[in-house]
Amino acid sequence: MTLYSRITGTGSYLPPRRVSNDELAQELAGRGIETSNEWIVERTGIHARHFVADGVNSSDLALEACRHALEAAGRSAAEVDLIIVATSTPDMVFPSSAAILQHKLGIAGCPAFDVQAVCSGFVYALTVADAMVRTGAAKCALVVGAEVFSRILDFNDRTTCVLFGDGAGAVVLEASDTPGILASDLHADGSHVGILCVPGHVSGGQVLGTPLLHMDGQAVFKLAVRVLEEAARATLAKAGKTEADIDWLIPHQANIRIMHGTAKKLKLGLDKVIVTVHEHGNTSAASIPLALDSAVRDGKVRTGDTVMLEGVGGGFTWGAVLLNL
Numbered sequence: 647m648t649l650y651s652r653i654t655g656t657g658s659y660l661p662p663r664r665v666s667n668d669e670l671a672q673e674l675a676g677r678g679i680e681t682s683n684e685w686i687v688e689r690t691g692i693h694a695r696h697f698v699a700d701g702v703n704s705s706d707l708a709l710e711a712c713r714h715a716l717e718a719a720g721r722s723a724a725e726v727d728l729i730i731v732a733t734s735t736p737d738m739v740f741p742s743s744a745a746i747l748q749h750k751l752g753i754a755g756c757p758a759f760d761v762q763a764v765c766s767g768f769v770y771a772l773t774v775a776d777a778m779v780r781t782g783a784a785k786c787a788l789v790v791g792a793e794v795f796s797r798i799l800d801f802n803d804r805t806t807c808v809l810f811g812d813g814a815g816a817v818v819l820e821a822s823d824t825p826g827i828l829a830s831d832l833h834a835d836g837s838h839v840g841i842l843c844v845p846g847h848v849s850g851g852q853v854l855g856t857p858l859l860h861m862d863g864q865a866v867f868k869l870a871v872r873v874l875e876e877a878a879r880a881t882l883a884k885a886g887k888t889e890a891d892i893d894w895l896i897p898h899q900a901n902i903r904i905m906h907g908t909a910k911k912l913k914l915g916l917d918k919v920i921v922t923v924h925e926h927g928n929t930s931a932a933s934i935p936l937a938l939d940s941a942v943r944d945g946k947v948r949t950g951d952t953v954m955l956e957g958v959g960g961g962f963t964w965g966a967v968l969l970n971l
């Protein structure tokens with residue numbers, strides 16, 4: 647009997663247009679908004695982000711990431727029997743980006759759905775997929791984070807528009823006789839809806855409210871550092887492990903200061919933290935699988951390593967997954 651699920655391949659994709667802080671600052675200056683490379687680097691660690699071209703959607707980025715993940719796993723799309731896409735920037739109100747992705751992969755029939763937990767979306771999606779694989783509902787799942795946050799940024803708000811980028815990351819999660827996913831711990835607290843949200847909605851053929859991202863950065867920052875430590879400790883306890891067992895910490899890539907704060911609380915050296923925020927910015931649900939794939943392809947994270955993934959974001963949502971790669 648299969649008891650476990652295991653990641654057998656990773657993949658990612660960034661749209662080709664790389665926008666440096668200087669380029670963004672120049673564009674914003676044209677709108678009368680003042681920012682600088684120095685401010686962005688010092689407060690966030692971000693040097694650049696990628697933005698999609700007009701007409702490119704989350705499912706397009708997801709498709710490329712999935713192709714790379716399937717290739718790494720040695721699987722074909724025809725073998726996939728579950729697709730979960732974590733996204734807050736879906737192609738349409740409905741159907742799901744997962745259903746659209748399924749068709750773009752050239753397959754049909756298997757369950758496909760989106761998970762909406764903002765920047766925690768990937769750890770939520772991975773936890774759901776793990777449960778489905780362990781109960782025998784799926785044997786070969788694609789778990790994806792894909793976002794086009796550039797579409798929901800307010801480029802007149804310098805406190806948020808410099809932080810985010812577009813991209814996608816994916817893993818192939820397969821049934822396994824040996825443990826891959828060791829434990830996970832998910833949470834949400836809807837009392838914090840207002841500190842990070844896109845409050846607009848579609849009604850009667852119109853968008854009502856603001857369809858652009860709003861964030862109280864300092865409130866998010868304080869909550870993030872606290873809950874990331876709690877989620878990591880709870881996940882370690884569930885798995886019967888300690889901080890010393892963690893080979894790599896892959897936190898949501900929002901802000902280098904949050905990542906360093908979390909590592910310090912967990913008494914992990916900064917050399918154990920995978921950081922891609924400098925090149926990707928905050929890609930929300932895509933950030934963790936993007937960072938995981940980049941670390942795997944760099945040869946840093948290897949088969950057999952114990953990895954802690956941690957997400958935090960709008961909702962407020964947060965969670966962690968501990969796994970053996």
Ligand code: ACO
Binds near residue numbers: 680685689806
């Ligand atoms: N360029 C220049 N100056 C700026 C900019 C900018 N882009 N943005 C803000 N400032 C100014 C502010 O106006 C303020 O000026 P003042 O002192 O004259 O009022 C000053 O810089 C300091 O602003 P703070 O908001 O205090 O800056 P802080 O150090 O808190 O950094 C930041 C802001 C980067 C947003 C930080 O709070 C943060 O990272 N928060 C967490 C974000 C996060 O983790 N999100 C994760 C979830 S994302 C999701 O779920 C979608």
